[in-house]
Amino acid sequence: MFPARAHREYPHRYRLEAGQCKKCGKVVFPRRLICPVCGHREFGKVILPDTGKLVSYSVIRVAPSQFTDEAPYAIGIAELTNGVKLMAQVADCDVDNIKVGMDIRIEFRRIQTDGHHGVLSYGYKFVPKWY
Amino acid sequence: MVGIVGYGAHIPRHRIKVEEIAKVWGADAPSYKKGLMLTQKSVPSPDTDTITLSVTAARNALLRAGKVNPVEIGAIYIGSESHPYAVKPSGTVVAEAIGATPEIHCADFEFACKAGSEAMFVCLGLVKSGYVKYALAIGADTSQGAPGDALEYSASAGAAAFIMGSDNLLAEAVDTYAYMTDTPDFWRREYQFYPQHGGRFTGEPAYFKHVTGCAEGMMKKVGMKPSDFNYVVFHQPNGKFPMRVGKMLGFKKEQIEPGWLTPRLGNTYSGSSPIGLTATLDIAKPGDMILMVSYGSGAGSDGFVWKVTDRINEVRDKAVRTTKLLDENITFVDYGTYAKFRHKIRKND
Incomplete structure (x- = not known):
């Protein structure tokens, strides 16, 4: 795996960091830019x-x-x-x-x-x- | 007052028996079992190395540490002679995995089998000086022993992690002591895969001189004698040496046994006496006194006197106990599987 890609993925690969939509509460793993449920763009960080x-x-x-x-x-x-x-x-x-x-x-x-x-x-x- | 805020261990689940190794090399298994006083050793799977063992041990230590936020850990030192990279620290990966970056000091330590206790020694010093609030010390190894060599029967894998701090202690570090000389009993030159050792020279002028020197110096420094301790943990290159050195110093078998894991674990090198300490803490009571003496070839020993606090009863079962990792859910492998796991078979790229 190219080092830069591995480095980008540390938050979810190393620490199981997921994103939680601030509008509907959907937890997405790995984190996304847009909530697949409500389309909201703001996420909080949760640890799985x-x-x-x-x-x-x-x-x-x-x-x-x-x-x-x-x-x-x-x-x-x-x-x-x-x-x-x-x-x-x-x-x-x-x-x-x-x-x-x-x-x-x-x-x-x-x-x-x-x-x-x-x-x-x-x-x-x-x-x-x-x- | 400084000491241990959280501790944790990790041991791979695979084991290989002395008989299985002896069968391949035409050696006499009963002689090795009697001579080394061990029956089996742990074997790391191909996806397990010093870094992965350290991460799991550190996470167990955090479970017992309670309210410690990983970002409050100001230093991480991993002692090992099997760091996966020749150039690139193991500690950076572990710190990243537990969420302790970026404001943290990091270095990988090496001193044969006492690299783990070196990390503990330095972490206590940093906390005591006030430079950091918490410091994480880890002793971990996936030890190497050349095929057919006596070391192959004992070189095993495991890790222990300790979060040092100055409040909410589960064991106070009453004092420390170090004893070291230049003694070439065991070494590995650059680019060599397996270590070399001086055979019987590893005994009297090396292990026994330094362990007794350190233990006696430590006890003199704190004004204590063997009977003042509830438990003692020595470095365990095999099952026989710690029992013999304990007897030489005047300790009883019952004081040694809780941390005497080598007969079922093998020699986890930098993890040896640190893992022994975790097993001892698992059964210790508030007020118990523990003497720990490591040993690293080259050669030297670090001594620690620990006083267990009331908090031990609250935290010991917040994470898995060491003897559970050692004795339950284990799988024995044959020599072929072991050779594959340990990359002893050369393949084309």
């Missing part, structure tokens, strides 16, 4: 909760080149405790044990490495919630 439930997933067995070492792995959509849905890799879980409805926790992980010389990209992944 770090737990939720997995609502869907897909197992990747033939992965893009930068993720081949991790295959097979799952990409899932989770609904967080405040109702916001987001997509991330499901880590620390055998793909045969992933179930829709399982409790997840968000953890900070390395997302990808740009070869042996490039920048390291970090962000959020889902892991099974066990405590």
Whole structure:
């Protein structure tokens, strides 16, 4: 990932910062310029909760080149405790044990490495919630 | 009065047993288990490194710190010998991830296995001097051990984070002490992937001399003796050394055991004695006295005397306990998976 793009995405990738429409209260993640519900342009900052439930997933067995070492792995959509849905890799879980409805926790992980010389990209992944 | 406002740890969920490593190298597993006094070690997954472990440990420390706003943290120091970048600090990523930027001082520390306690030492000093309100010290490693070397049986991964401050303490830093000489018992030259060590030289003139020197100096400075402490935490390169040094100094097994994690965790290098301290704080009572002595090859030890406050009862379960991370929800991997996870297999780009 190009360093400038990674840098721009730190607020949501590192800190789960979302935008909350100041008019209708809709929470959007990542943040947007225009509210998809009411068209308002002013947002406040909210931090998403770090737990939720997995609502869907897909197992990747033939992965893009930068993720081949991790295959097979799952990409899932989770609904967080405040109702916001987001997509991330499901880590620390055998793909045969992933179930829709399982409790997840968000953890900070390395997302990808740009070869042996490039920048390291970090962000959020889902892991099974066990405590 | 300065001390710990919040603490947290993180340990990866994967483990590999001594038998699995010994099987690959034709070594005698019972001899290694007896000699090193450990049965298994933690293994970081490919998406886990010193930075990710540090972020999770720091977030756990913030949970226990209560009302500390991350932007009030004026310094972040991460001690490790496995910083992911050769040039670019780990601390910048961690500070950004916990929301502590931009008014914060940052540096990555290195001193073999005592880099984490170095960070703690400096953070306490900065808070005590009044330069910063809070300071975050982290000891973390995804330790390297060359394939087939004795170190491979113990080099593991984990992190501990401590937010130091001057009010709302859960443990007061009664005093600190440092003991250091130039002793080449363990090193890694630039561009080398695995460290080298001096075999048995790492024992008497290195670990034992510095740990006993530091512990005795620390106790003399505060006018205390082993029986005055409820607990003691030593650096744990293996299971045997901390037990032996504790006996040499006059401590009982019961004082060492709560922070003696190596038999199930391995040596987390810069995280070793700091993680041991988190496990000890997890079970400590108000008024308990804890002696902590780190050790880093090269060589030196940092000593700390902690006095646990009433606040420990309020905060210990605000975040996951260290022994829970150590003993629950673990998955054992075979050597092939371990070699893949640790990038021990060379591939084409």
